[in-house]
Amino acid sequence: MAMDSQVLSLLQLVSPALPVGAYSYSEGLETLVEWGTISSNRTLKHWLEQELSYGAIRTEAAVMLRAYQATVSKDKTALSYWNTWLSAARETSELRASSWQMGQSLMHLLLAIKPTEAQSFCVQGECNYAVCLGVFAALEQIDSKSLILGYLHSWANNLITAGVKLIPLGQTAGQILLHELHANISAAATEIISLEDDKLSSCSWGLSLASMAHETQYTRLFRS
Structure with missing residues (x-):
């Protein structure tokens, strides 16, 4: 029963x-499609x-793991440190804003679902999405390797969905692409x-x- 609960929490x-x-962000994909850098399922x-x-998604997942571990060990100093570190590592204001907005939304959900436990791990100021997800998963006792797999899969799924709309691709082609990325996600x-930290x-x-170029696009469907 406990394992069932953890799997269901991860799926959620x-x-x-x-x-x-998350659906409102393309992480620069919209710009790349306009430039012609990405124009097919192959590219x-x-x-x-x-x-x-x-890419940066690896760093995000690594910091998420550290937030998870800090929550398990009840190390609030480490949790705050890694949140600040990840904010500083963002290279554009749009990427930082998207991470903060999604983190805030997830924190509101966490406080609604687990109000007592979550109060102890609320990050002061803006909380990055990956950090909040690490906290949430630790409180739900989700396996850390499964969490990383789920996070990377969700990230790829979101960008493929954006690609389906922008390139455009067919839904089936998008799902085939997601399946082909399974080995890359696992690795x-x-x-x-x-x-290691360094x-x-x-x-x-x-x-x-x-x-950075997304801000000046003539037409935009996404926020980043």
């Missing part, structure tokens, strides 16, 4: 129906594979778990440039 946390507004797959191998999760880095200048 990584569900596209989670009311945090979208290449972009997502590179992000899973070298990335295994690597993220073993990352190895937290990413090579995401392409994402940064796309994110």
